[in-house]
Amino acid sequence: MPQHLKTAAGPPVATGFSTNVPNIVENVIERIRSEGDSAVRQFSETFDKWSPASFKLSKAEIEAVVAQVPKQTIEDIKEVQGNIRTFARAQRESIRDFELEIRPGVHLGQKNIPIDTVGCYIPGGRYPLLASAHMTILTAKVAGVQHVIACTPPIAGKIPAATVAAMHLAGADEIFILGGVQAVAAMAVGTDTIRKVDFIAGPGNAFVAEAKRQLFGSIGIDLFAGPTEVLIVADEYADPFMCATDLLSQAEHGPDTPAVLITTSEDVGRKTIALVDRLLESLSTAALASVSWKAFGEVIVVDSLDEAYALADDYASEHVQILTQHPREALEKMRNYGALFLGEKTCVSYGDKV
Incomplete structure (x- = not known):
């Protein structure tokens, strides 16, 4: 018979304050759908206090940011991504195309076709989460995805340099310093400056998860991460x-x-x-x-x-x-x-x- 030395106390008692996450997310998505980049900027200012001249990092900006990252961190990222790339390639090789003649003259087959454009969300509200870049961007590129857009939020009003390095080294084709629902919605519906994607991968907070739930169907998603x-x-x-x-x-x-x-x-x-x-x-x-x-x-x-x-x-x-x-x-x-x-x-x- 199991003996509990410590049991779960359960979540803290509610304080009376509640946030209607679905309604907030729905409003953000609809505003971005109708107003595009101007709404993206407004929500980024509101939620992240972040409004650069461009959310997208240029090639020169990426190189400058990566140059700030300590050499040991770069070496660690490369070692990690080498391991993950090797394993991802083995996974991809295990998913095989085939064709068989199931009855005389009846041919059935399976063909695995990479998605054209994928959006990867790399969270970073509390800490820079480099691993999410490895797990989403790198695996997408190994799968053969032609174009990967990657978004990550600023942390305390600054560009998370190590995360950008991980995104770049993983193979991201475009990198945006943009977080939360505004990033997910912008990738899902498309704006003048952010290409519409076919699929979004990557975890996030309750707002990001709800955005993926509401947008699922118009785009594909990986899962609802709790x-x-x-x-x-x-x-x-x-x-x-x-x-x-x-x-x-x-x-x-x-x-x-x-x-x-x-x-x-x-x-x-x-x-x-x-x-x-x-x-x-x-x-x-x-x-x-x-x-x-x-x-x-x-x-x-x-x-x-x-x-x-x-x-x-x-x-x-x-x-x-x-x-x-x-x-x-x-x-x-x-x-x-x-x-x-x-x-x-x-x-x-x-x-x-x-």
């Missing part, structure tokens, strides 16, 4: 400090991130809780991570690893990390997860993105 999730399965051999660190590495993404530990060891569970509390005293992202941990953090003790795998499958988490003596066993025992990270040193922060 808060990130992490679940760790650990046995008595797991390092509680690693469990605590890896839980917080995802909890810091936002105030609504589920972070769950399922373990066969009560000692590992209790030590992990204590270490999370201690780390939150000094973690630079504690303001966000502590809210997620309190509201959505869980630590559950079970009797066996088979019970742990079954319970983890019930959660069906986006990211599942296996910190056990024989981590590859989870490949056979589990089936409901977005991505599976086997063994130590597979923290989602780099296992997922590097």
Whole structure:
């Protein structure tokens, strides 16, 4: 019988303030549809305090921005993108065209045709999220997309140089410093300065997700991305400090991130809780991570690893990390997860993105 050492408190009690996200998004989309670039500029000024002479970066501007990025960061981006490009090519090669004669004279076939024009949204409200550039722009180019438009918001009124470097090195054909609904809507409907795309990929906040929902049908989308999730399965051999660190590495993404530990060891569970509390005293992202941990953090003790795998499958988490003596066993025992990270040193922060 599972024993809960820590349960999720649930989201904070509403304060009475509510934002009608669908109505706000609908208004932005319709204004941009009817007024084009002038509406894009107005909403960028309103939401991001951002109104440059041109939202699109010229080739010279991109080169100047990339030149500001430390050499080590550039080398890291290139290494990461090399890994992702290699894997994406292997994925593409696994999706094969074929034709067969299913009955005499009846020929059926499958042909995979790259989309002509794709818009990639690279979020950056709290932190520069370089990984989204790798995951969307680079994979689109590997798939054979001819033209990729990439948008990312300013951060604190400045161009996020490392993000621009990642976008450029991933192969973006056009880069716009433009965020939020105004970016998604502009790419989806097209304006005088922003080409209409056929498909939009990339995560974002609730407003971006709602914009993709409302625009789906007139364009294609990848998915409706919600808060990130992490679940760790650990046995008595797991390092509680690693469990605590890896839980917080995802909890810091936002105030609504589920972070769950399922373990066969009560000692590992209790030590992990204590270490999370201690780390939150000094973690630079504690303001966000502590809210997620309190509201959505869980630590559950079970009797066996088979019970742990079954319970983890019930959660069906986006990211599942296996910190056990024989981590590859989870490949056979589990089936409901977005991505599976086997063994130590597979923290989602780099296992997922590097």
